Amino acid sequence: MPDQAAAGAIEADLAAFFGGRDAARGIFDAVRAAVEAAGPAEVRVTRSQVAFRRRRPFAWAWTPDRYLGPGHAPLVLTLSFAQRDPSPRWKQVVAPTPRRFTHHLELWSAADVDDEVRRWVRDAWTAAA
Template sequence: MAVLTPHTPEEFFAGHEDGLAVYRSVTAAVAALGDYEERVSRSQIALRHGRSFAFVWRPGQYLRSEVPAVLSIALRRRVESPRIKEVVRPAPRVWMHHLEMRSPGEVDDQVAQWLAEAYLDQAPDPEQQRDQAGQAEGQEPGPTDRGES
């Protein structure tokens, strides 16, 4: 039997309304920061601003858990807080912080600050955007695109 990839947050959290409510609280905090993109996959919903900066997923997909959603926030520094379940370092400049979210109200000012930091950390580089726009118009790549300094 083929597993269908969800296309919307509602499909991702089908049958898990408490997780969807947490997700909506996260996206309300992110929307206050500006434009962002969401990418829904079978395993998670990625929030992007240039690059992915936060992920919401259901731990019950992978292990026995009563937690409706986990919020994973990518920061350039390690944050110490009793609210954070686990911190991993998937890349030299990325610390991934996993928070078990039991209710929408847990997306409070502190979580919103971490989301804002991650959002700004992953913002598109204006110079890179300009170079990409020029390439899209058929212009030659700039020196940084050729690996030159």
């Protein structure tokens, strides 16, 4: 768990990352709650995404409008699994290596972070230990 100063820095970085993207921030908060329900994870904010990691990274959140322009979901959640998940909810599934499948999920509202998504987050969190 980060100390108070580090937690404050993360919050400042998140505020800057999501500045002007209130819908994306609300959805991200639901994703973050799902991660926290799974267990402790480090949060890393970069220019392009917010990553969650344990021993390995397991989840990334990013805002498509930065790269693709308007008309896209406010937030995409990317999860890494050892196998392809067959759900039709995934926008895209790619295999960057033979044993890793990267799943991209468009999130249009915080309500999209439902029991199924929370289970996927928990599974990715568990596998990243």
